[in-house]
Amino acid sequence: xxxxxxxxxxxxxxDRRYPGAFEGETVTRRRFMTVGGQSAGGIAAAxxxxxxxxxxxxxxxxxxxxxxxxxxxxxxxxxxxxxxxxLTLNPGIGEAGKxxxxxxxxxxxxxxxxxxxxxxYIAISSRCAHLGCPVRWVDAxxxxxxxxxxxxxxxxxxxxxxxxxxPLDRFYTRVSNGVVExxxxxxxxxxxxxxxxxxxxxxxxxxxQYAYPSRPGAQKP
Amino acid sequence: xxxxxxxxxxxxxxxxxxxxxESGGKPTALDHAAEAGATVVDxxxxxxxxxxxxxxxxxxxxxxxxxxxxxxxxxxMFAFLxxxxxxxxxxxxxxxxxAGGAYESIRHVTNEVFLGQFVRGMHKWGSSVMVILVxxxxxxxxxxxxxxxxxxxxxxxxxxxxxxxxxMSFSGYLLPFDQRAYWATIVGVNINGTGPLLGPxxxxxxxxxxxxxxxxxSRFYAIHMLLVPGLLAALIGAHLYLVAKLGTTAPPWLKxxxxxxxxxxxx
Numbered sequence: 039x040x041x042x043x044x045x046x047x048x049x050x051x052x053d054r055r056y057p058g059a060f061e062g063e064t065v066t067r068r069r070f071m072t073v074g075g076q077s078a079g080g081i082a083a084a085x086x087x088x089x090x091x092x093x094x095x096x097x098x099x100x101x102x103x104x105x106x107x108x109x110x111x112x113x114x115x116x117x118x119x120x121x122x123x124x125l126t127l128n129p130g131i132g133e134a135g136k137x138x139x140x141x142x143x144x145x146x147x148x149x150x151x152x153x154x155x156x157x158x159y160i161a162i163s164s165r166c167a168h169l170g171c172p173v174r175w176v177d178a179x180x181x182x183x184x185x186x187x188x189x190x191x192x193x194x195x196x197x198x199x200x201x202x203x204x205p206l207d208r209f210y211t212r213v214s215n216g217v218v219e220x221x222x223x224x225x226x227x228x229x230x231x232x233x234x235x236x237x238x239x240x241x242x243x244x245x246x247q248y249a250y251p252s253r254p255g256a257q258k259p
Numbered sequence: 260x261x262x263x264x265x266x267x268x269x270x271x272x273x274x275x276x277x278x279x280x281e282s283g284g285k286p287t288a289l290d291h292a293a294e295a296g297a298t299v300v301d302x303x304x305x306x307x308x309x310x311x312x313x314x315x316x317x318x319x320x321x322x323x324x325x326x327x328x329x330x331x332x333x334x335x336m337f338a339f340l341x342x343x344x345x346x347x348x349x350x351x352x353x354x355x356x357x358a359g360g361a362y363e364s365i366r367h368v369t370n371e372v373f374l375g376q377f378v379r380g381m382h383k384w385g386s387s388v389m390v391i392l393v394x395x396x397x398x399x400x401x402x403x404x405x406x407x408x409x410x411x412x413x414x415x416x417x418x419x420x421x422x423x424x425x426x427m428s429f430s431g432y433l434l435p436f437d438q439r440a441y442w443a444t445i446v447g448v449n450i451n452g453t454g455p456l457l458g459p460x461x462x463x464x465x466x467x468x469x470x471x472x473x474x475x476x477s478r479f480y481a482i483h484m485l486l487v488p489g490l491l492a493a494l495i496g497a498h499l500y501l502v503a504k505l506g507t508t509a510p511p512w513l514k515x516x517x518x519x520x521x522x523x524x525x526x
Contacts, residue, residue, distance in 0.1 A: 097474070098463040128472045131357040134441060135472070169446040186446065235469065237452040237462050249455035253469055 101255025106212065106219045109141060115159060115218065117145035120175045122164075125209075125220055138164040139209055139220060140175050140182070148193060151230040161220050162195045163207035170238040173206065182206060196228065203241040204228060263301065263310055267318055315503065322509035328403070329507060331396040336495060338389035342427075343492075345382040346484060353434065355480040357473060361436035386428055393424050405508040413501040416494055423491050430483035433476065444479070445471060 065073075109123035120140035128135030140162045149160060162182070164172045171186035181198070182191035190199035195206035205228065210221035223235040227242035233252065236242065240250035265273070286294075304310045321329075352372060354364040368375040397417065400406055406414035433444040448471075452462035467474040509515075517525070 095464055097467040098460050100468065102469060127470050131473050132359050134357045134436075135470075169449040171442060171446065186442075237459055238449045239453045240459065250452075250459055251456070253459065253463060256469070 099254045101253075104222045106214075106221045108214075108217045108219050109139070110218055112213060112216050112218060115141055115143050117143040117148075119177065120162070122175065123161075123220070138172060140164065141211070141218065141220070151194075153226075153230050153232055157211060158213055159211035159218055161209040161211050163209060163223060165207060165238060167197070167202040167204045167206055167238050168200065194230070195226075196230075203239060203246070204236075204243070205230065207235065261301070261305065263304065266314060316499075319503060319506065321507055322513075324510045324513040325507065326510065328399045328510075331392060331399050332502070335389060335392040335396050336499075338385055338392050339491065339495065341385050342382060342389060343488060345378050345385065346488075348378055349382055350484055353480075355434070355477045357436065357476045361434065361476060365435045365437075386431060390424060390428060393421055397421065403508060403511055410501070410505055410508075413498060413505070416498050416501070420491065420494050420498065423487050423494070427483060427487050427491070430479045430487065433479045434483065436476065441471075444475075 107125055109125065110121075115121050120142050122138050123141055125137050125139050126135055127137050142160055144154070144158050144160060149155075149157075154160065164174070164182075166173045166184040166186065166189050168184060168187055168189045171184050173182040173184045173189065173191065175181075176183050180193055182195065183189070184200065184202070188200040189197065189202040191202070191206050192198050195208065197203075197205060205226050207223050207225050209223055212219050212221065225233045225236040225242060227233065227247070231242075233242050233247065234256040236250055236252065240246065242250070300310075349368065352364055352368045352375070354360040356364075365379070368379050370376070400414065400417070429444075429447055432447070433440045448462050448465050451465060452458045454461065463469060465475075465478065466472060467478045
């Protein structure tokens, strides 16, 4: 490695013994081209991969607007038994966007929990807290019963049997011009403490409320 | 024009050499067709050298004792190819419309399209066949010890293929959009959500939102016919490459033969 360029060789790149490494260069041109070419490829790939990925995962972070839906006049409901009503959670997709809720008037003798105080109506979601099948209110047994895996809930929606991990979800209720309206969904733990809506199968007691975080776009009740 | 070397096929299958006097006859149309075919193959091979790779893949040495259990991998691949072909043609009729169009398009395929019931039936039952074959193939690999060194990576690729096959079954289950499809998907997505910390985000990703919504069906459709099949095809290629590269194992009930030197030493 001796030649007329030897006195121009850079001390930084001497050990690499590449031709074409000159005084003042901290990196050989070959290495510069390699790194430059790979960086350009990486940037070009990231330029389409990152937006496409964000596009696909975007709905996770989107917050959905609250909807209030009228379900019937006040005299349709009583404090002793549930009346099923049909709600539209997602408009525009027909039957697939609908769900059933069970509504009754507030009953001070049953609804002793402090969190329920002040609500004029109790609306229980029919979505089973096990894996999301639709539960049915069985009047004779005074139980909500799930057809899929045998979840059983009492009058307040608390689990009394089967695999569910928490009570049935509820909906906010309000009365407007004598008509009962159902609003956003919320979840409750076994003490009926309220949480922002969670998916089924996500426990909310003890460590469960931290292991299953709420959606980034969900508002706290 | 250079001639390809003859592939190592058994002599009983090779064409007999021309008898004396036979070569003098006029070439028939069949000879011309055979010559044209060979010319085309030669033309491609001269520019790609594909024949070497094809021979490397197809004419491998296999161990003594190779039996019908060794065909389960190929059977799985043909089940996949059948799913791919029937799926492409089903996609020509299918509409991922959750407001009723999806169910209607499946009903149309089943009841009105020529051979529609047959092609949809092949796709529907073929999916079960593929899952069963995947498990039989995995069982063969396990019980024959064919996952051991140096084939561990191929086992890992196989496990990924198994998971992708499950994902295909799961995403395809929603597409008919009847009651069973809808509720099975609700349950399946919620099972995904039971994973701590990341589970709720995974559910939201699959549904495209907090509830089963307008884009859930098209999401499942895209996963079912674009995302996963591409990954499956690529990984099946890698799986096959490693099989050809590493060769297959002898069945476990065959003892390794001693080399002739050791046999002499024993004597």
